[in-house]
Structure formats: C-alpha cells, structure tokens
Amino acid sequence: MGIEYAMVHVLYTIPPAVLLTLLYQPLISKLDLYKIGFLVTIAVLATVPWDSYLIRNCIWTYPSNVIIGPTLFDIPAEELFFFVIQTYTTSILYLMLSKATFQLPYLRAEPKLKRRRVSNNTSWRLCRIAGQLFFAGAIIASIGMIRDNGRASYMGLIALWAAPFLLLLWSLAYQFILGLPLINTALPILIPTLYLWHVDTLALQRGTWVIASGTKLGVHLWDGLEIEEAVFFLITNTLVVFGLLAFDNAVAVLESFPDTFRNVPSLPSPILLVKALLLSATDYDEKRLLCIQDAANRLKRKSRSFYLASSTFSGKLRVDLLLLYSWCRVADDMVDDAATPKQAHASIRDLEDLLREEYRHRYPSSVVRSFREHFCAPIPNLSDGNQAISQLPLRFLAKKHFEDMLLGFKQDLEFADPPPCEQSVHWPIITERDLETYARRVAGTVAMLCLQLVFYHFKTGLDEVERTEILSAGARTGVALQYVNIARDIAVDARMNRVYLPQEWLKEEGLTARDVLQDPDSLGIKRLRSRLLDRAFRIYEEARGAIEKLPQETRGPMRVAVESYMEIGRVLREEHYTVKAGKATVPTLRRIKVAWRALRG
Numbered sequence: 001m002g003i004e005y006a007m008v009h010v011l012y013t014i015p016p017a018v019l020l021t022l023l024y025q026p027l028i029s030k031l032d033l034y035k036i037g038f039l040v041t042i043a044v045l046a047t048v049p050w051d052s053y054l055i056r057n058c059i060w061t062y063p064s065n066v067i068i069g070p071t072l073f074d075i076p077a078e079e080l081f082f083f084v085i086q087t088y089t090t091s092i093l094y095l096m097l098s099k100a101t102f103q104l105p106y107l108r109a110e111p112k113l114k115r116r117r118v119s120n121n122t123s124w125r126l127c128r129i130a131g132q133l134f135f136a137g138a139i140i141a142s143i144g145m146i147r148d149n150g151r152a153s154y155m156g157l158i159a160l161w162a163a164p165f166l167l168l169l170w171s172l173a174y175q176f177i178l179g180l181p182l183i184n185t186a187l188p189i190l191i192p193t194l195y196l197w198h199v200d201t202l203a204l205q206r207g208t209w210v211i212a213s214g215t216k217l218g219v220h221l222w223d224g225l226e227i228e229e230a231v232f233f234l235i236t237n238t239l240v241v242f243g244l245l246a247f248d249n250a251v252a253v254l255e256s257f258p259d260t261f262r263n264v265p266s267l268p269s270p271i272l273l274v275k276a277l278l279l280s281a282t283d284y285d286e287k288r289l290l291c292i293q294d295a296a297n298r299l300k301r302k303s304r305s306f307y308l309a310s311s312t313f314s315g316k317l318r319v320d321l322l323l324l325y326s327w328c329r330v331a332d333d334m335v336d337d338a339a340t341p342k343q344a345h346a347s348i349r350d351l352e353d354l355l356r357e358e359y360r361h362r363y364p365s366s367v368v369r370s371f372r373e374h375f376c377a378p379i380p381n382l383s384d385g386n387q388a389i390s391q392l393p394l395r396f397l398a399k400k401h402f403e404d405m406l407l408g409f410k411q412d413l414e415f416a417d418p419p420p421c422e423q424s425v426h427w428p429i430i431t432e433r434d435l436e437t438y439a440r441r442v443a444g445t446v447a448m449l450c451l452q453l454v455f456y457h458f459k460t461g462l463d464e465v466e467r468t469e470i471l472s473a474g475a476r477t478g479v480a481l482q483y484v485n486i487a488r489d490i491a492v493d494a495r496m497n498r499v500y501l502p503q504e505w506l507k508e509e510g511l512t513a514r515d516v517l518q519d520p521d522s523l524g525i526k527r528l529r530s531r532l533l534d535r536a537f538r539i540y541e542e543a544r545g546a547i548e549k550l551p552q553e554t555r556g557p558m559r560v561a562v563e564s565y566m567e568i569g570r571v572l573r574e575e576h577y578t579v580k581a582g583k584a585t586v587p588t589l590r591r592i593k594v595a596w597r598a599l600r601g
C-alpha cells in the first residue's frame with residue numbers, strides 16, 4: 001500500500017480542477033452541470049471495461065506500493081478517480097472557452113439531394129466523409145495491430161477502443177467540430193493534453209504506473225513520455241471535447257427549431273438529445289437559421305455591452321433576446337439613417353405595417369409556420385434584420401410595446417432639419433416629463449419586451465400583480481439606460497440636429513438648443529449631463545432590486561445587461577475616458593470585471 005498515485009491527484013489533477021471551478025463558478029448553469037455529469041458517466045462506463053482488460057492482461061500495471069488499495073474490476077480507485085477528474089477538468093475548460101461563443105449560427109442547413117451543387121455545405125459533407133473514412137481506417141488498422149500481438153498491441157488497443165466513439169461523434173457533430181472557432185474545439189483538447197503529458201512523464205519516470213515492455217512501440221515523444229501515453233491523453237481529451245460538442249450540437253438543434261421540437265425541457269433527456277442529433281441537416285429550417293445568424297452578427301458588430309451580456313444568457317431566451325435586439329437595432333437605424341425625413345416616415349410606416357401583419361397572423365398557431373416562411377422571405381424595403389420579428393414568440397409580447405417604440409422613433413423625427421431659429425424652437429423634448437416619455441417609449445418598452453421573454457421562457461410562480469410590478473421596474477430601468485445613452489451621445493446627437501436635454505433645463509443654465517448644437521462640450525452642458533446622469537442613477541437604484549424577483553437563472557445575466565450599460569454612465573462621470581467613434585466606451589477589462597461582479601450578485 002502507498003500514496004504515490006494519490007499524490008499525483010493531490011499535486012497535479014485536483015488543483016487545476018479546483019482553480020477552474022472557482023473561475024467558472026459564477027457562469028455555471030444547471031445545463032452545464034448536467035452536461036458534465038453526462039460526460040463523466042459515459043467516460044467512466046466506457047473506460048472501465050477497457051482499462052480493466054489492460055490491467056488484467058498486464059499491458060499496464062501498478063506496483064502495489066504506490067496505490068492505497070481499493071479496486072473495481074482490478075482498477076485502482078486512484079485510476080477511477082483519474083477518469084472522473086480528467087473528464088471534469090477538460091469539460092470545465094471547454095465550457096469556459098465556449099461561453100462567449102453563440103453556437104447556434106454554426107448549424108448549417110444542407111441542400112436536399114436533388115438540389116445539391118458544389119457549395120460550402122457540399123465541401124463540408126466531403127470533410128465529414130473524409131473524417132469517417134479516417135476513423136473507419138483507424139478501426140481496421142487497430143484490429144491488425146492487436147492480431148499481431150506484438151509491440152503495437154497497446155497502440156492498437158487504444159485505437160480500437162477510441163475510434164468507434166470518435167467515428168460516431170464525428171458523424172453526428174461534424175458541423176460543430178469543423179465549424180466552431182478553434183478556441184472552442186482545439187484549445188480545450190490541447191491545453192489539458194500538454195498538461196497531462198507533463199504529469200504522465202513524471203509518473204512514468206517515478207514508476208507510479210508502468211507499461212509492459214513487449215506491447216509498446218518503444219518510441220518516446222520526449223524523454224520519459226511513451227508515444228502510447230501521449231496518444232492516449234490526446235485521444236481521451238478529444239473524446240471528451242467531441243462529446244461536449246455533440247451535446248451542444250444537440251442542444252443547438254433543440255433551441256433552434258421550436259416548431260420541430262416543442263416543449264423541450266431545460267435538461268433534455270439523452271433520447272431527446274439523440275433525436276436532435278439525428279435530425280438531418282437537410283431538414284433544418286434554413287430561414288430561421290439565417291435570421292439567427294444575421295441577428296448574432298448584428299449584435300457582435302453593433303453593441304459591445306449587449307454582446308457581452310448576451311453570452312451570459314443561455315438557451316432559447318438568448319436566441320429570442322438576440323432576435324429582439326436585431327429587430328430594434330434595424331428599426332432604429334432605418335429611422336436614424338434615412339436620407340430624408342420623408343424616407344424616415346416611410347420606414348416607420350413599413351415597420352407599422354409589418355407589425356400589424358405579424359400580429360394579425362400570429363395567433364392561430366397552426367398557421368404560424370407558413371407565415372414565418374412568408375415573412376422571412378425578403379420584404380420590399382425591409383432588410384433581413386426586420387425578419388427577426390417573424391421568429392419571435394409574438395403571442396407573449398405585447399404589441400403595444402412595439403407600437404410605443406415606433407412612437408418614440410417618430411418623436412426623433414420631430415427634431416426639425418435644418419435647425420430652427422431660436423424663437424421657433426419646437427422640438428419634442430421641452431420638459432423633463434417629455435424626456436421621460438420619450439425614454440419610456442424607446443427603452444422602457446425594450447425592457448418590458450425583454451422581461452416578457454423571461455416570463456415566457458421560465459416558470460416564475462409570480463402572480464399578475466408581481467409581474468406588473470417587475471415590468472414597471474424594468475421600464476424604469478430602461479429609462480435610466482436611455483438617460484445614460486443620451487448623456488453619452490450629446491455631441492453625436494447634436495451632429496444630427498437633435499437635442500434631448502430638456503429645454504427647461506437648458507434655460508436654467510442660460511442656454512438654448514442652438515448652443516448645444518454649436519458647442520456640445522461646453523461647461524454648462526457638462527453640468528446638465530451630470531444632472532441627467534444623477535437622474536439615471538437615482539431611477540436605477542430604485543428599480544434594480546426587482547431583478548432579484550426574476551427566475552434565478554436570469555438574475556445574473558440581467559444584472560450584467562443593465563450594469564454593463566450603466567457602467568458607461570460611471571465612465572462619463574470620470575475626468576478622462578476612452579472615446580470611440582465619438583462615443584465614450586468602457587475599456588474591455590473593466591467591462592469584464594463589471595460582468596463578473598454582476599454575475600456574482
């Protein structure tokens with residue numbers, strides 16, 4: 001009896017597992033825990049028979065003075081623990097590295113057989129077949145190595161054990177394995193592999209475990225590391241990561257196609273996961289995928305705050321928030337970027353028509369699909385982003401919020417162009433009340449729509465009164481965010497002949513709207529900006545508590561969404577700050593710190 005193998009865990013495998021757990025803990029979700037549990041169970045079940053065979057046939061052995069004693073099918077307890085801790089640590093690392101990636105857009109619909117042309121998707125299919133041939137070849141070669149019963153036996157046993165699993169996982173999840181960024185696929189394999197190569201070198205040198213000499217090739221990757229050991233750790237980490245990718249691929253299918261997979265539980269059963277993986281890529285709803293891809297690209301390009309926040313949301317809520325963002329962003333840009341006020345008004349009319357049509361046809365659920373197809377097809381004058389609305393669960397989103405948002409955009413158009421002379425200033429924001437109404441329309445509505453999505457996706461157990469209170473706190477938070485937005489953009493808005501600071505306030509400072517247009521950075525205006533920020537933070541402080549009444553899974557992400565935007569307000573209160581494209585921004589590291597703190601609550 002000895003503790004040498006146990007010490008390998010104490011010194012080398014447990015510390016990284018603990019460290020990664022502490023780092024990832026604020027982000028961990030129930031689905032992550034389920035995923036890890038699933039993978040660890042499969043890893044143990046798949047490895048025990050194989051490892052027991054190797055030990056019983058003396059292909060590798062453990063001197064009795066290095067292990068504590070208990071065994072299962074001749075496998076020492078320390079070895080069993082190795083399967084668990086390696087799978088666990090590699091899984092946590094994978095989860096950490098994949099958190100920021102929104103995976104759904106990596107699903108690709110493939111054309112049906114009749115329509116196949118040489119395209120990107122066809123070359124993917126060729127890659128899939130090439131991979132399948134490679135793994136099938138490895139199986140055949142491994143059988144030969146084992147039959148020879150010589151120095152390649154151990155290598156053959158590794159390959160025969162792993163290659164069928166790899167073949168299966170590759171065939172089911174090749175889209176994710178090939179398509180996701182290397183940081184999500186190669187890195188979580190390579191980092192633990194290199195680390196375990198180092199640990200293995202130490203263990204082999206000390207004789208903690210021993211490989212029988214007649215069954216190994218005798219090739220060393222470096223001094224002290226047998227090639228079989230190197231391949232073993234590379235393959236086991238690949239198996240874990242491919243397993244996780246297949247799991248995520250299945251979840252992505254379940255989340256992307258609510259028409260095919262209805263009422264998906266938050267922790268889908270293994271059978272459901274397999275069903276999702278078996279759905280042929282030729283049956284994917286291509287239009288929906290395009291809408292989701294388009295929304296994800298837009299968010300990444302347009303908003304650093306909401307992009308970071310979106311990575312903390314998960315599941316279908318994340319998809320719907322993206323789609324909502326996309327619609328709001330495109331609608332706002334259509335009005336702001338219109339060449340003439342006439343065109344801007346026409347855009348608003350188009351958006352009103354679209355809303356009316358979407359709501360009119362949405363209610364009978366049997367026709368949802370056909371209309372979804374209709375509205376995801378290009379509509380004259382409306383860009384792809386507008387199609388996002390056709391993918392939202394509109395039955396659970398009040399039409400009035402969208403209408404009010406458009407009313408807010410109409411208010412934007414009330415700023416005269418060219419700027420009016422001082423006496424005839426008839427711009428929309430005269431009093432603080434006007435400002436609040438405007439902010440409620442353009443941002444309070446966004447908050448209420450986000451919350452309605454939360455109520456749709458989660459069982460909250462809240463009654464009508466509590467929901468109304470939360471919606472109202474959300475709307476106030478939206479107002480606070482909009483005030484920060486206005487405080488940040490005084491100069492940018494002035495270039496568009498817009499002054500959102502209430503004229504009453506300007507008057508108190510002895511200023512006019514024209515002064516803002518001419519010198520948006522003057523001292524008086526800076527004072528008004530501080531006043532606006534004070535209002536924003538007061539409102540926010542009063543309302544933010546309502547987040548804690550939301551379902552537990554959404555509290556942290558909601559805090560991140562609002563906190564990372566309010567941080568812009570904190571930056572504006574400082575003496576010096578970074579400005580990008582004329583707008584104050586929060587430096588990346590600070591943004592991450594804010595998100596981290598918000599997640600911890």
Ligand SMILES: CC(C)=CCC/C(C)=C/CC/C(C)=C/CC/C(C)=C/[C@@H]1[C@@H](COP(=O)(O)OP(=O)(O)O)[C@]1(C)CC/C=C(\C)CC/C=C(\C)CCC=C(C)C
Binds near residue numbers: 543544546558
């Ligand atoms: C995580 C995630 C993907 C969230 C998406 C949130 C979402 C749907 C945002 C839409 C934003 C948008 C483009 C709206 C159009 C009107 C508009 C411009 C509003 C201003 C947003 C600022 O965006 P940005 O800085 O990119 O705009 P410009 O460059 O100036 O054009 C707003 C400031 C409004 C944003 C308001 C919210 C996201 C509401 C936040 C409140 C909650 C989520 C509720 C919190 C809950 C409780 C209970 C307190």
